[in-house]
Amino acid sequence: MAGAASQRGDAYSSRAPGPTSSLLGIRLCSICSSIMENPGFILPERKYYLGDRDSPVLMALETLGRRVAMEFGADETVAVKDMRDVVDLEIDLANISMASEDRRDNEKLYNLYTLGELKNHFPESTKLDFSWRGYFQGIFGLKGIGINITDDEEIIIREVPYYSRLMETLEKYDKRVVANFAVWKLMKNRARNLPDRFLDHLGDYGKVLYGSPRVRARWRRCASYVVDYMGLPVGKLFVQKHFDEEAKKGMHNMIDKIEGAFKEILSELSWMDRETRKVAKEKVEYITRRIGYDDDILDKEKLDRRYENVTVEPGDYFNNVLRMLKLSVIDELRGLRQSVYHLNWESAPSTVNAYYNAENNRIMFPAGILQPPYYNKRFPRSLNYGGIGSLIGHEITHGFDDRGRQNDKYGNLKQWWNDDAINKFKNLTQCLVKQYGDFSMPEAGGMKVNGIITLGENIADNGGMKQAFKAYRQFVDERGGEEDSLPGLSLTNNQLLFINFAQIRCAVMHRQDAVNHILTGPHSPSRFRIIGTLQNMPEFSEVFNCPKGSFMNPVKKCRVW
Structure with a gap:
């Protein structure tokens, strides 16, 4: 789970804990409402999960997942059941998460714990092989980050009730369902970088959710990634x-x-x-x-140092995207404990x-x-x-x-x-x-x-x-x-x-x-x-x-x- 969560929500599967909040000007580790919270939910808002189980949007989501899985060789009957289970899991997570209307009070969302306190207040899971210490150390100990997380590390919990019920909710499902959810998020978010048949599936899904395919021409997508990550x-x-x-x-x-x-x-x-x-x-x-x-962008030497670890291979679009995402995630996570006043x-x-x-x-x-x-x-x-x-x-x-x-x-x-x-x-x-x-x-x-x-x-x-x-x-x-x-x-x-x-x-x-x-x-x-x-x-x-x-x-x- 830590391995999946180490990837940016936009990039792979789960939302990583990120140094996105501060106390007295120092960046702390912040896990927002959940590893499944918007943008962790596959759909853009929890409300989509709380209505009719067979609503057009939820059915379009299941259809998208089945089609993408079959592109990778999955059996159709198995893919149908697996996606049904994944959406059921998301519905359960939506039901224990906080409504958007209730998330406007920052003081209620700012609950400070040390990692040691976190382990005592919020359940871990033997069934899922999940521990809070392993989760955070698995992420911040990655190559290129190398930050040691101790029990004294201060962590911000956005939704206390959610985390109190997270493990019991996940444990209702087989490991296969939880793993499929993580893998499906990776597949869904990266399908936009795959051949046109994947974009056709995304387009059909977009027509239901947005009223239009929302699939841009490839050159526009490529240009967008260059702007986003370089x-x-x-x-x-x-x-x-x-x-x-x-x-x-x-x-x-x-x-x-x-x-x-x-x-x-x-x-x-x-x-x-x-x-x-x-x-x-x-x-x-x-x-x-x-x-x-x-002003640093006009300094060639500083720009070269900023991107010295970037490798771009002509004709290897998909892996170029992954390499840039990896650099972005590492750069963000390395900001832990740094002053918020000197950020890029x-x-x-x-x-x-x-x-x-x-x-x-x-x-x-x-x-x-x-x-x-x-x-x-x-x-x-x-x-x-x-x-x-x-x-x-x-x-x-x-x-x-x-x-x-x-x-x-x-x-x-x-x-x-x-x-x-x-x-x-x-x-x-x-x-x-x-x-x-x-x-x-x-x-x-x-x-x-x-x-x-x-x-x-x-x-x-x-x-x-x-x-x-x-x-x-x-x-x-x-x-x-x-x-x-x-x-x-x-x-x-x-x-x-x-x-x-x-x-x-x-x-x-x-x-x-x-x-x-x-x-x-x-x-x-x-x-x-x-x-x-x-x-x-x-x-x-x-x-x-x-x-x-x-x-x-x-x-x-x-x-x-």
Whole structure:
């Protein structure tokens, strides 16, 4: 089991215990809700396992497993039974795991044990030859890692009830079923790197789960793997060709203004007491930034050292993928006990995304997102503030959403607000839970958005947009007047700001993809990210002259930040 779990969940079978959490800035060993937790579950959300046993999705999963097993020579009758047993095991594991809605309180998920305590509190299994010490040492003792795990090693358990019942659940099944589950996860996750007949099977499965095959052309998959696992040298080429160094200066300037706007907003809040407001402003001031790329990617010697153990063989695509995955896993596991403040960038420079890391109170904007339509130095500032500006505010606000607020200015998980402020904050967030929970998605058969699991992103969307608009108006005041209007458009710059906020988020979904998004996604569907945020902004209704009480200008508005 340790051997299987030593592989990244995306790569092989089980989710490895990883140094993904910290205490006082030091990376600890963290096993999340289970070796079977999303992304450990084969399906993207436990809810898929809790309905009809013969639902189309579960039957598609069984069919996929049977077909893949038969490609490797399995007897069809045996494969049918084996996959039925594997899915039954996953259903049982889903039933003892925590619901997504209950996983939003970091304090409840942060249960610290030493390995010695772990052995005494959570069952091991003679039947499955499983011991906690053997599990962890089997992983961290692998070649290339070589970390000795003792009984004093501190380990974070995310779901105490789950681990209390894990072994009794696994022991209900023969070893063959547990082994098949681990092997099936390996086969399923690596089938995408095998010949086209495997992709056809994945495509049929994808049609049921997502409404479309979701199988990309081989050249796109190959390019994606290069970016994912050799992102730094690819990033070097990207920034040399596409990144304007002036964007760094422009980003620092915008972040300064948006952080300043947020601190002013904190001063205006009537629900926050003076002491909590003071430490909240301090947290804003302690936010660190990473913009564009790590300067080390331009250093050829450092890049060569980073990839000196990588072997790429022309014509050996599958094993090239495995070698890169192995390097990635080893690099991650070797981070145990290292300071979280000196970790590598969490993404490649070419990534089109932005991030907030609560454990080191850091915002990140890779070079890939500092491009149109998010940002361009030649754009009117209104478009930049509506685009990248709203994202800057979004990431800053993640430090103050329902989960991020639990980490202090250093990133430590602790209570740094007083009880009254916490209670008022929670009461205000319930308005957003209800507002977004009332949105229904026609493409998903009228399913409603889950206002609980999307709460953090909804708080960030609302807070980020408010900060961006406030910062933009301050920019206009400082320059002494409005920017020139864009020729050929009868739109004000205030209107352009809101339009670009919507433009960077709009998307179209297939029916089943919409269902999957509502069941699994931490974000509200794009349509409601736009509508929900703008409904809560009086400034939007003012610049577009929305009548009071209309759909986009409801009388009751939600506001946390």
